Amino acid sequence: MSFALIKSRRRQVGAWVALSAAFGLGATAGAEGFRPLPAVPSTKVVNQVGYNSWLAEGEDVPGANIDDKTIEDRMGELEKNYSALQEDYDSLSKTLAGYAKTGHSKATMKVNGRIHADMWTFPDSSPGVNEIETEDPNVSPADRVGFRRMRFGVKGDLPYNMVYKIEMEFAGGNDAEFRDAYLGWEELPFVQTLLIGNQKRPYGLDHLNSSRYNVFMERPWVIESFNQDARRFGVCSYGISDDLAWNWRYGVYNQRLIQDEGNYVSDNFQAQIAGRLANTIWYDECSGGRGYAHWAVAGTWADTDDDALTNNYAGSGVSEARFRHRPEARSASRWLDTGIIPGGDDYTLLGLEGVVNVGATQLVGEYQFVDMDRTVGNDVNLHGGYVYLSYFLTGEHIPWDRETGCLDRVVPFENFFLVDRCRGGSGWGLGAWQVALRYSYADFNDEDIFGGIGESITAGINWHWTPYARMQFNYIYGEVTDRDADNGESTPAPVNLVSGDYHILGTRLMVDF
Template identity: 25%
Template sequence: MTNRHDLRAATAQAFVIPSGQNALENDHRVARKPAKSGVCRLKQLRDTQKETRMLPWVVLRKSMCAAALGVIVASCVACGAEPVDTNSAQELDVDQVFAAEPVAYATETPPPAPQAEENLLDQRQENRIYSLELQLQQLQQRLDSGALNQGRPRSSDVADAVKPKTTYPTAKLTGFFQLDAGWFAQDTNSNALFGNIQDDRGFRRARLAAVGDLADNISYMMEMDFAFPGRPSFMDVWVDVHDVPLFGNVRVGQWRQPFGLDELTSVRELTFFERPTMFAFAPFRQTGIGFHDANEDETITWAASGYGFPTDFFGDSLGDRGYGTAERITGLLIHDEECHRVLHAGFDHAFTIPNNPGLAYRNVPEFGGPFGGPTGTAGDVPFFVNTGIIDADYSNILNAELAGVYESFHWQSEVRYALVNVAGTTVTLPSYYVQAGYILTGEVRPYNRTNAVLGRIKPNHPFHRCGGWGAWEVAARYSYIDLQPAAPFSAGGAGLLAGQPPGGHLNDMTVGLNWYLHANLKVQFQYVRAMLANTVSSSSTDIIGIRTQMDF
């Protein structure tokens, strides 16, 4: 571009009209050539000055158009869109925008007339501006039509992508199975009391369920178990209505009542094969109505329910006067996700008015299910402790929860008392357990805020031929239950074996090794030593078990 110093020098020389070299030889835009006359030199100088005065405005207009085009192109790239198709519009060459056209009169041919040259320059600028405006218009049309949304969606599109329109009702199939094998070793007294307990191999649980939503505020679950001999059984079959004023979420159906930390932990996520001995007192699955809710950040949860008692395997409530209620409240005292530290506390209460003939509390030594009989499948192990039927007026069950996580170490404990009123006399039946686990491979057991329980362990490196070995966990538990105070009030029955006295107290010591091959596949190894004492004798039974669990 011609600078001011050159123009001033050229102007001074033009009025002197020197002979020899061209007066504009310092202007890089004009080629050196002999001047024909002083008048021609003066005319050329005036044309050059005019062009020089116009050039900044022309460049400014081009720059503004180029900048606008660059902003739109950059926005398209940020959205993950494809670049502008240069074949659909005239290609923009930035170098050409800023490269000045050669001056016509710098050649050997005579320069055009001033008016013609000015018209030619204006026409070129108009053509370039039109080209830029055309490209801007095409880009705007593509943006408006959504043609540029081929890559990463824009921020305005995220909401639609996260919340697509849902057609109700929805349904999702889920399920799992637990295949157990167990070997029993009994001492003399155990053999005399229970007979020869057969080694077990069979499905402890095999369930299929459908879960989904009927509307944006109504959800449901229908779960059946096929592991019980000869019949499928109802498990969790309920419907939830959400966002109900005062109550939060209202549930109707059969489900695990809001009572107990280990009872409300999914069987898919249990550390050991079975729940501890205090499970004998839990109301567990019953048919009724209840509600549950939590504060905004789910550090406090509460739930309550009312139900018929007891409920059979088909969801029916037996008798005409058996009813119960359950309540639970929990608090998350510490939850440091960065340091992997959790401290949970909770309190539970259940009140029961039994139907005729009364109540019965009983349990097995943490292998198999509490379903009675000395032989059979993995759901069929004899009751080691059993009150028989008690002609109780009502009962109150009190339970306290405490659990925590410290990096790869997790633990939990509960203390539970059953206060049974029999003809004006309160019979107190205590139970408790404490358990802990340590994940050898460094994973951390999460906390489930919604259910207020410890959650599922997922391996950081699932088992794979390329070197992953899954997650490995060691665990231990001690549990205790004492039903002996109820023995004087027992009427027998309820699964008591011939020669087995009612009551008794049971101490279980359990150690386990769990291998989490995948988030949905694990193998468990467990050893249980069950030490029983009653009015007849003391005995011990050793149990070794292996479980394979798969869920989806």
């Protein structure tokens, strides 16, 4: 008999022995003259019958690791385990009965939210700035601490290609407001995605970016002034090219900010059409998107109510021909403010934006122009922009969302943590550290309009603890020049022009889920 055949027979015998031990049966092997084998209940019996003689060097005794439990014992254990699982299931079912659930089986729902807690201080400000903020040149702006954002919302899908989102803002205390509130459809022919409801108007990259991902605590002069709070009630289409290089959005909106009012009431609809075309001209796939470049152009035509204060039959008395913003920080008053522009009939806006990101370094800039046509006085031209440079000291990068043409969530190489070790001492992680510098400019003075000229430099530090939590630190130095402290009430010959400079410090702790 060859050696290979002997080895094969040995394996067959080992298999029979293992099966016999498992089922408590005797194993036989008559081939090639092997004697019948008894049942193998334990290692002791195996050794007694001399099975060791069949084993190769280093091979385990068949059945050596099999215990003496019977089939009945094993079934009993399974029944006990099943009973325990049933008790756990019943307990979990009772607990889940109190949780929120979708209204019907065809819908989905995802809960989300964010909390931004701020502290702002004003170490120094000149009399002109004091007058803008407090109406008294001898009283400086007051420090403040509180919630900047405290949002909670749900979003999901409905049959068969519908989507919805509702997001509420509770940072105002008892004065709750909605933010995103819309329904719509996806995968439509030609228009792709169509949303109806309160949503962001499609201009200003820094506004289209989520506040969860922006580099600085507050948005620049011109971005917030020309698109205050961003969201309006409207109908908007969203599309993207197959290669993800191009994305676009366009729609029709009402200009009134209704998130604290619920609806708009007026005989003059004050409609606007707006759109944005964006192109990710370069995206480094090999590095996972650590390098990319983007440009976009956006614009709007808006019909404002030129006689809102004198001939508004619905009584709203509000014209949207006004542009204003706080000092890129939280304050009681808007430090740049055109007031309602007399005779503002309609305006056009053109916005240009660009982004270049190479590894840990990012350069971003925007510039916007507004041309206001008037029925009283000469037309008005307002403009402004910003540029910033940011860098990750720890080597991370700001991801780019090619589907929306906006910044995405930063993921630290190592999350921040600080814990006690079981063996003594502490364990810690560094998180991601980013530094940034921004220059911002806006000129809201033209003809008989004196909204002011604002310039500022903001230095920022971002400490990303995790992808969902970070701290922000901002220092702002700025100047406001030739601002009508009466907010246009002294036009056409303003007599209370003020100027001044200021220093501001801000800190924010933010999380989202």
